[in-house]
Amino acid sequence: MPDKLELMMGPMRSNKTAELLRRAEVRRQYAKQNVLILKPSDDAKSGPGVVESRNPNGGKMSALEFDSANPWEVLAAIDEKEATLGKRIECIAIDEGQFVSELFLFVKHLLEGGHDVLVAGLDLDFRALPFGEMLDLSWLVNAYGGSITECMAYCVCGARALYSQRLIGGQPAAYDSPIKVPGDAYEPRCAEHFVLPGRPH
Numbered sequence: 001m002p003d004k005l006e007l008m009m010g011p012m013r014s015n016k017t018a019e020l021l022r023r024a025e026v027r028r029q030y031a032k033q034n035v036l037i038l039k040p041s042d043d044a045k046s047g048p049g050v051v052e053s054r055n056p057n058g059g060k061m062s063a064l065e066f067d068s069a070n071p072w073e074v075l076a077a078i079d080e081k082e083a084t085l086g087k088r089i090e091c092i093a094i095d096e097g098q099f100v101s102e103l104f105l106f107v108k109h110l111l112e113g114g115h116d117v118l119v120a121g122l123d124l125d126f127r128a129l130p131f132g133e134m135l136d137l138s139w140l141v142n143a144y145g146g147s148i149t150e151c152m153a154y155c156v157c158g159a160r161a162l163y164s165q166r167l168i169g170g171q172p173a174a175y176d177s178p179i180k181v182p183g184d185a186y187e188p189r190c191a192e193h194f195v196l197p198g199r200p201h
């Protein structure tokens with residue numbers, strides 16, 4: 001049985017989006033599948049209508065944008081595309097899954113509708129806490145079949161980076177810093193170099 005749900009998780013700069021696009025392209029090119037790429041409205045790294053890797057060699061593919069607060073609006077667009085193509089869309093690929101509201105139920109709905117689903121996203125937020133519903137999707141992998149890929153990132157010291165260090169004005173962001181600050185930046189860090197001022201534990 002092929003993988004129904006393929007999860008790609010990891011910190012910033014672990015090439016998650018490049019991996020998502022690579023798998024989508026393999027399905028298109030070799031399996032001759034119709035693949036629809038979905039991009040939540042919070043994705044800040046790509047231009048309009050495309051999903052783009054931060055890695056300059058990571059590729060770029062056209063994508064359907066949707067409001068991350070309401071993924072359900074995509075269902076009508078899928079029906080419409082299938083009607084236009086006269087074919088099923090075998091595979092739905094979602095980038096930046098951590099931003100999507102009701103991600104667990106939405107992905108479950110797609111799987112039950114017979115679609116294969118690819119999801120890429122951050123596992124932890126800048127406070128090193130589970131980000132959105134990404135980690136919950138592992139239950140769906142067990143239930144429906146599939147795989148979880150831990151995308152690797154590396155700290156400047158060379159160790160594996162498990163965390164996404166948030167920087168505001170070049171300084172480590174505090175635990176209680178606001179979610180949206182213009183000009184913030186992220187870099188992958190190992191446990192030793194991850195800094196989170198004001199963390200409660």
Ligand SMILES: [Zn+2]
Pocket residue numbers: 155156157158159189190191192193
């Ligand atoms: Zn380090």
